[in-house]
Amino acid sequence: MFGSGFSDIHCGMRGLTRDALMRMDLRSQGWEYASEMVLKSVHMGLVTVEVPINFLKSPEGRLSHMKRRGRLEPWRAGWMNLRAMLTFGVNFFLLKPGLLLLALGLMFLVPLAFGPLSIGPANLSLNTMLLAMVVATIGLSMVFSGLVAGVLFDYSGALQARIERALPFNRAFLGCLVAALSGLLLMLPLVRAYIAQNFTLQEGSIDTHWAILGLWLVSAAFQTFIFASMIRALGVVLPRRSAQRERGKPLGLR
Numbered sequence: 001m002f003g004s005g006f007s008d009i010h011c012g013m014r015g016l017t018r019d020a021l022m023r024m025d026l027r028s029q030g031w032e033y034a035s036e037m038v039l040k041s042v043h044m045g046l047v048t049v050e051v052p053i054n055f056l057k058s059p060e061g062r063l064s065h066m067k068r069r070g071r072l073e074p075w076r077a078g079w080m081n082l083r084a085m086l087t088f089g090v091n092f093f094l095l096k097p098g099l100l101l102l103a104l105g106l107m108f109l110v111p112l113a114f115g116p117l118s119i120g121p122a123n124l125s126l127n128t129m130l131l132a133m134v135v136a137t138i139g140l141s142m143v144f145s146g147l148v149a150g151v152l153f154d155y156s157g158a159l160q161a162r163i164e165r166a167l168p169f170n171r172a173f174l175g176c177l178v179a180a181l182s183g184l185l186l187m188l189p190l191v192r193a194y195i196a197q198n199f200t201l202q203e204g205s206i207d208t209h210w211a212i213l214g215l216w217l218v219s220a221a222f223q224t225f226i227f228a229s230m231i232r233a234l235g236v237v238l239p240r241r242s243a244q245r246e247r248g249k250p251l252g253l254r
Contacts, residue, residue: 001089002042006050009038010081013053020046023155031077032084039088043153091149098142105136113213115206126208133216140220144227151234163231172228179221186214 028036066073109132116125151160190211
């Protein structure tokens with residue numbers, strides 16, 4: 001998930017600089033502290049080294065913390081660490097699957113906008129197009145959420161700068177406005193036909209296919225504008241991180 005290359009992330013013996021500790025801002029209150037410390041060091045790009053230690057056997061009769069808290073404690077500890085990995089790896093679980101879902105949805109959504117398709121014995125029409133629209137919408141939402149999470153965990157600030165260059169606010173606003181208006185125009189023929197036919201829809205009309213694509217364009221434009229706004233909001237609420245980055249102090253975990 002993280003490409004960290006550690007051989008043991010649960011050894012309790014850690015050494016780190018004070019600056020690294022302050023920047024980590026550790027929040028864990030249980031077994032997951034080990035995962036939080038290591039995963040934050042990966043996100044922060046700290047220099048890390050594994051050093052072998054001698055692990056001494058506990059004295060005879062001593063019960064470990066794990067055993068003192070009952071037989072279910074190993075499962076609770078395991079879940080807490082997995083939860084930490086899911087939290088600090090949220091971009092991993094959102095971005096790549098989201099891109100896959102977005103591509104899969106558009107692969108069916110766009111061609112079906114021109115009418116029903118036949119692929120071998122399968123006939124694809126409105127039901128498939130509606131499903132593709134939902135898949136593409138979920139995929140786009142996952143991509144944007146993954147990028148927001150990536151910005152939160154990117155202590156270098158490079159990802160946020162790249163996104164802001166790719167989506168300048170003024171251009172993003174105009175692009176989203178054009179996309180939303182285009183979507184509304186694609187929906188207009190269906191609305192007119194719906195009114196003209198005494199508020200009933202004609203089955204198999206090509207207008208319905210274009211309207212579904214238009215509806216997705218409106219939704220995608222709204223999501224994109226919100227995403228662009230959130231990225232800039234993060235730049236406002238993360239001044240401390242920017243100040244720490246500018247100091248340029250050597251930080252590391254040992």
